Amino acid sequence: MAEEREQKVIVPVPEAFRAQALIKSRQQYEEMYKQSIEDPSTFWGNIASQFYWKRKWDTSKPICSYNFDIRQGPVSIEWFKGGYTNICYNALDKHVNEGRGDNVAILWEGNQVGQELRLTYRDVLKKTCQLANYLRKRGVKKGDRVCIYMPMVPELPIAMLACARIGAIHSVVFGGFSAESLAGRILDCKSDVLLSCSAVQRGNKALNLKAIVDEALMLCKQKENFTPGTCLIYDNANAVPRSKVNWVAGRDLWWQDEVRSCSTEAPVEWMEAEDPLFLLYTSGSTGKPKGVLHTVGGYMVYAATTFKYVFDYQPGDVFWCTADCGWITGHTYICYGPMLNGATQVVFEGVPMYPSPSRWWEIIEKYKVSIFYTAPTAIRSLEALGDKHVIKHDRSSLRLLGTVGEAINAKAWLWYHRVVGEGRCPIVDTWWQTETGGIMITPLPGAWCLKPGSATLPFFGVEPVVLDQEGKPQDGPCAGYLCIKGAWPGMARTLYGDHQRFAETYFTTWPGYYVTGDGCQREANGYITLTGRVDDVVNVSGHRISIGEVESALTSHKSCAETAAVAFDHDVKGQGIYAFVTLVEGVSPTEKLKDEIKAAVRREIGSFAVPDVIQWAPGLPKTRSGKIMRRILRKIAANQFNELGDTSSLADPAVVDQLVETKRGNTRISKL
Ligand code: PRX
Numbered sequence: 001m002a003e004e005r006e007q008k009v010i011v012p013v014p015e016a017f018r019a020q021a022l023i024k025s026r027q028q029y030e031e032m033y034k035q036s037i038e039d040p041s042t043f044w045g046n047i048a049s050q051f052y053w054k055r056k057w058d059t060s061k062p063i064c065s066y067n068f069d070i071r072q073g074p075v076s077i078e079w080f081k082g083g084y085t086n087i088c089y090n091a092l093d094k095h096v097n098e099g100r101g102d103n104v105a106i107l108w109e110g111n112q113v114g115q116e117l118r119l120t121y122r123d124v125l126k127k128t129c130q131l132a133n134y135l136r137k138r139g140v141k142k143g144d145r146v147c148i149y150m151p152m153v154p155e156l157p158i159a160m161l162a163c164a165r166i167g168a169i170h171s172v173v174f175g176g177f178s179a180e181s182l183a184g185r186i187l188d189c190k191s192d193v194l195l196s197c198s199a200v201q202r203g204n205k206a207l208n209l210k211a212i213v214d215e216a217l218m219l220c221k222q223k224e225n226f227t228p229g230t231c232l233i234y235d236n237a238n239a240v241p242r243s244k245v246n247w248v249a250g251r252d253l254w255w256q257d258e259v260r261s262c263s264t265e266a267p268v269e270w271m272e273a274e275d276p277l278f279l280l281y282t283s284g285s286t287g288k289p290k291g292v293l294h295t296v297g298g299y300m301v302y303a304a305t306t307f308k309y310v311f312d313y314q315p316g317d318v319f320w321c322t323a324d325c326g327w328i329t330g331h332t333y334i335c336y337g338p339m340l341n342g343a344t345q346v347v348f349e350g351v352p353m354y355p356s357p358s359r360w361w362e363i364i365e366k367y368k369v370s371i372f373y374t375a376p377t378a379i380r381s382l383e384a385l386g387d388k389h390v391i392k393h394d395r396s397s398l399r400l401l402g403t404v405g406e407a408i409n410a411k412a413w414l415w416y417h418r419v420v421g422e423g424r425c426p427i428v429d430t431w432w433q434t435e436t437g438g439i440m441i442t443p444l445p446g447a448w449c450l451k452p453g454s455a456t457l458p459f460f461g462v463e464p465v466v467l468d469q470e471g472k473p474q475d476g477p478c479a480g481y482l483c484i485k486g487a488w489p490g491m492a493r494t495l496y497g498d499h500q501r502f503a504e505t506y507f508t509t510w511p512g513y514y515v516t517g518d519g520c521q522r523e524a525n526g527y528i529t530l531t532g533r534v535d536d537v538v539n540v541s542g543h544r545i546s547i548g549e550v551e552s553a554l555t556s557h558k559s560c561a562e563t564a565a566v567a568f569d570h571d572v573k574g575q576g577i578y579a580f581v582t583l584v585e586g587v588s589p590t591e592k593l594k595d596e597i598k599a600a601v602r603r604e605i606g607s608f609a610v611p612d613v614i615q616w617a618p619g620l621p622k623t624r625s626g627k628i629m630r631r632i633l634r635k636i637a638a639n640q641f642n643e644l645g646d647t648s649s650l651a652d653p654a655v656v657d658q659l660v661e662t663k664r665g666n667t668r669i670s671k672l
Helices: 002-007 015-020 026-038 040-048 087-100 121-137 155-166 179-189 209-224 255-259 296-310 328-340 359-367 376-384 410-420 499-507 547-554 591-604 630-637 654-671
Strands: 053-055 064-067 076-079 104-109 116-120 145-149 169-172 193-197 200-202 205-207 230-234 252-254 276-282 290-295 318-321 344-348 371-374 400-404 427-430 463-467 478-485 514-522 528-533 537-540 543-546 560-570 574-583 613-616
Touching: 026 040, 040 064, 040 296, 076 296, 087 121, 087 155, 087 296, 087 328, 104 121, 104 359, 116 121, 121 155, 121 255, 145 155, 145 179, 145 209, 155 169, 155 276, 155 328, 169 179, 179 209, 179 276, 179 290, 179 591, 193 209, 209 230, 230 255, 252 255, 276 296, 276 328, 290 296, 296 328, 318 328, 318 359, 328 344, 344 359, 376 410, 376 574, 400 410, 410 427, 463 514, 478 528, 499 514, 528 537, 537 547, 537 560, 537 574, 543 547, 547 560, 547 574, 547 591, 560 630, 574 630, 591 613, 613 654, 630 654
Parallel strands: 104 344, 145 169, 145 193, 169 276, 193 230, 230 252, 318 344, 318 371, 371 400, 400 427, 574 613
Antiparallel strands: 064 076, 104 116, 200 205, 276 290, 463 478, 478 514, 514 528, 537 543, 560 574
C-alpha cells in the first residue's frame, strides 16, 4: 500500500538544475523530438556533422533507410550510408588534435583502496595505438573478430578502442561467464584472437581468469578443433603473481611484454558507416545466446548523443558508470559515450561492499563525481545496510543520478533520491537494451518532472508504440507490448551470422515494428513505465538471463530428468530464479545434490545465473499435449496458492497439489 502511494509522487525538476541544463523544458524537447521524427536527415545530420568523417555520407539520399516489415522484404537498417569514419578516432584523436589531450579521460580505481591510475586522452590514445599496432603485427585486419575476456582494468576499454581503430570486431565476454560460455562465444564468431588477463581480485577473492581461459580453449579444441591464433594475457600482478599463472608456451603471450615495444602511433582504418563495430552476446528466449551486432556510424552518433543529453553532460563533470564493459551499459556509457564527448570518468574495478559498504561513496567524494549511473539491485542492497555508510561521505559534487538494467521500485528510487542525492539530484531511470545500443526511454533531467519507477518519455528519434494482444497500436493511456516504430541510429543491425534469427526474434510477431520483449503502461501525459519481460527472459540483478539456458544447464546434470525454471520477485535482485527439478528414477533428493546441480549452472553459464531456489518436483504440471504450465509454477514460486486458476485441463492435476504441499512445507520451515 505504502509503495502504491509513493508511486504517485511526482518530483519536479529543481530550478537550479533546470537553469543550467542542456534541455530546459518539455517544450524545447518536443520541438527537437518532432524534428528528429519528421526530419531525421536534418536532425541527425546536424549532430553527426560534429564528428570527424573521412568522407561524408551521401547527402543526396535520406540519412536512413530501413525495412521493418518482413512482408515487404528482408529486414534492413542503414544509417549514414556512404560515410567513412572511425569511432576510435572520434573518441581519442579528435580530442588530442583539438588541444584536449591533457584532459583526464580515465580515473581508474582498483579493487584495493589506494590502487589508482589517471590516464589523459593522450595517454589512452598512445596505449590504444600500441595495442592496435600489436594486433596488426599479429595479422588482425578489418572484419576479424577479437574476443575480450577481461576485468575492469583500463586495458579493457583500451582493447575495445584498439579493435575499433583497426576495424576489427570486438566481442567482449563478461568476466563472470564460465569457460563453457566463453568457449561458445569464441566458437560462434570464430574469433582468432583472445585478449584476457591473468586474474582479477574482486573484494577479498582472487579469481583466476587464466584458468578459465585455459579450460575454454580446451573446450574450443574438443568441440570444433578450433584454437585462436593469438592469446594475449594481461599480467594483473595485483591479483596473482606471474609465477602462479599456468602457461602454455607457444600459445600464450604476456600483454605487457609484447605490446611495450610497439609504436604509440597507429594509422586509422576508415570504416564505412555500416561496417560492423562490435558483437555482444545476449540471452534470448531460446537456449543459444545471440551475437547482437552494432555498426560504426549510427552507434557512434547515438552513443554520444544519448550520453550528452540524458546525463546533461557538460565540461567539468566527472561521470561514473558502475557497469562492467562486459555488458552493453559498459560499452555505451564507459567505453564510447563518455569518450566521444571528451568526458572525464571514473572506472572502478572493485565491488560496492569492499572493503566496506562505504566504498562507492568514498569514491564519489574522492573524485568529486557529479554524475553517477548504477543498477537498482546495487541501490537496494546498499539501502538495506542503512544510511550511515552513505552520509559519512561528502556527496556535494553529485548533481545527477541514473539507473539502468531493470525496473526500480519506488521505495529504492526515493531512498536514492533522498539519501544519496540529498534530494537535490534528479534521477534518470533509463530503459534500453543490448539491441538498442543506447538509452531509448528516459527522463531528460532538466526538462520534465520525474515519477519514481517511470522511465517517462522517448529519446530523440525513438517512436514507441504500445500494441495490444492483436498487435493493434493503442492510443492514450494503456498497457501492452512495447514496440518501436521506425529505425534509430544506435539499433542493432543483425545477429552475427544469423540474419534470419534477427528477423524472427524482433520483427515477426508484429511485422512493421521492432518488438522489445517488454511490457509497459502508458499514462495520459505520455509517461511510460516498464512492467517487465513478456518472454522467457529473467532479469536477475540487472543481468538478462534466458530461462531456456538455465534449464538446459540444469539438465546438463546427470541426475536431472526434467526441469522448469521461473522468475519470482526478489527484494534485492529484482527477480530471482526458482527451479523445479524432477530427478532421474532411483536418485535420492539430497541437499548435496542441490549444490551439485547449482554447480552445473555455474559451470555452464556463470555464478550470476545460479537458481536461488531448487524445489524437487516428482512431476511438472503439463497440458495433455505435454506443454509445461509455467503460469502455475510462477504462482507456486510466489506462494500465491489461491491463484492457481483452473488446473483441470492438466494431464495430471494431482502434480500441482504435491508441489504446493512441498512449497508450503518449505515456506513453513524457512519461517521458523
Ligand atoms: O527488461 C528490460 C530491462 O533489461 C532488458 C535489457 O537487458 P540488457 O539487454 O541486458 O540491457 C540492460 C542494460 C541496458 C530490457 O528488455 N531493463 C533495462 N533497463 C530498464 C529495464 N527495465 C525497467 N526499467 C529500466 N530502466
